[in-house]
Amino acid sequence: KNEVEQSPQNLTAQEGEFITINCSYSVGISALHWLQQHPGGGIVSLFMLSSGKKKHGRLIATINIQEKHSSLHITASHPRDSAVYICAVDGNQFYFGTGTSLTVIP
Amino acid sequence: NAGVTQTPKFQVLKTGQSMTLQCAQDMNHNSMYWYRQDPGMGLRLIYYSASEGTTDKGEVPNGYNVSRLNKREFSLRLESAAPSQTSVYFCASSAGIGETQYFGPGTRLLVL
Numbered sequence: 001k002n003e004v005e006q007s008p009q010n011l012t013a014q015e016g017e018f019i020t021i022n023c024s025y026s027v028g029i030s031a032l033h034w035l036q037q038h039p040g041g042g043i044v045s046l047f048m049l050s051s052g053k054k055k056h057g058r059l060i061a062t063i064n065i066q067e068k069h070s071s072l073h074i075t076a077s078h079p080r081d082s083a084v085y086i087c088a089v090d091g092n093q094f095y096f097g098t099g100t101s102l103t104v105i106p
Numbered sequence: 107n108a109g110v111t112q113t114p115k116f117q118v119l120k121t122g123q124s125m126t127l128q129c130a131q132d133m134n135h136n137s138m139y140w141y142r143q144d145p146g147m148g149l150r151l152i153y154y155s156a157s158e159g160t161t162d163k164g165e166v167p168n169g170y171n172v173s174r175l176n177k178r179e180f181s182l183r184l185e186s187a188a189p190s191q192t193s194v195y196f197c198a199s200s201a202g203i204g205e206t207q208y209f210g211p212g213t214r215l216l217v218l
Contacts, residue, residue, distance in 0.1 A: 004148075030204055043196060043209035086148065090204050093164065094139075096148040 003027050006087050006097035013104050019074040021100045023087030026068065034061050034072050035086040037099065043086075046072070077104045108132055110210035112197050118216045119187040127182040127213050129197030137200045138180035139164075139207065140172060142193040149196065155180055156203050187217045 004025045013019050023032070034046040047054050047061040049070065054061050058077075063070040074081055082104050087097040113128045131138065139154040141164075151164030155174040169191060171183045180199075184191055194214050198207040 033206070035209075041194065041212045041214075043198075043212075045206045045208060048206045088149070094149075094151055096150070098146060098148040 002097070003091070003095040004087055004089055004097040006085075006100050008100060009098070010101045011103070013077050013102070015078060015104055015106050017077050017104075019077050019081075019102065019104075021072045021085050021087075021102070023070045023072070023097055024068060025070075025087075025089045025091075025095070027089065027091040027095065029089040029091045031090040032063055032070050033088040033090070034070075035088060037084040037086060039083065046085075074102075077102075079104045079106050110197055110199055110208050112195075112210035112213050114213060115211070116214045116216075118218065119184075120218055121188060123187050124183065124185050125187065126184075127195055127197075127215075128179070129181065129210055130179045131197075131199040131208070132178065133199060133201075133208065134177070135199035135208075136177070136202050137205070138174065139198045139200075140170075140180065140182045141196045141198065142166065142191075143196060143212075144193050152182065152195075154203075187215075189217045191215065192217045 007022045031050045037043045049063045058075045060073040084099040086099045110131045136157045140152040141149045150166050153172040155161045158177045173181045194212050197210040200207045
């Protein structure tokens with residue numbers, strides 16, 4: 001059983017589309033993280049959330065603690081957004097989703 | 107600032123060989139972590155160090171040992187490498203447990 005489930009696993013979008021990646025978790029958490037892994041392998045932390053919503057540029061992350069659900073939105077998607085997006089939750093230890101592989105086509 | 111650095115970038119080992127993966131951070135972070143990433147498994151925590159002088163097991167510690175050498179450095183040792191340890195290894199650091207983690211570039215390890 002995975003403590004963190006992400007959907008979809010793979011996503012292909014046309015440039016300019018609005019993208020949503022979902023994350024559901026089953027454990028109590030103090031924070032949820034969205035990470036971006038570039039095709040070369042490097043991992044970058046995008047957001048840390050414990051409630052509500054955060055926005056950074058074209059990226060928006062929301063969390064609903066009661067529903068144990070978070071979403072990552074990308075507005076006006078661009079080919080450089082192509083990456084794997086990983087949801088991680090901070091419970092009694094860190095749990096990671098298996099990632100959503102996003103490809104944005106020009 | 108270099109952030110989190112890892113060496114080596116790539117390594118090939120034979121079964122039974124030993125090696126140490128090095129990790130260093132220059133952000134004055136208290137907490138450091140070692141993860142492995144396998145296809146379809148996501149990132150899994152091997153060991154972590156909440157602060158200098160402490161280390162704790164994560165989800166998959168078997169076959170590994172760690173040393174928090176000082177505040178900057180956290181090494182991961184494979185005493186007798188096995189093919190099941192073929193993976194990509196990421197080191198990360200954070201100001202404290204639960205804070206945003208910053209990841210190194212990863213070490214790709216192949217055990218034959």
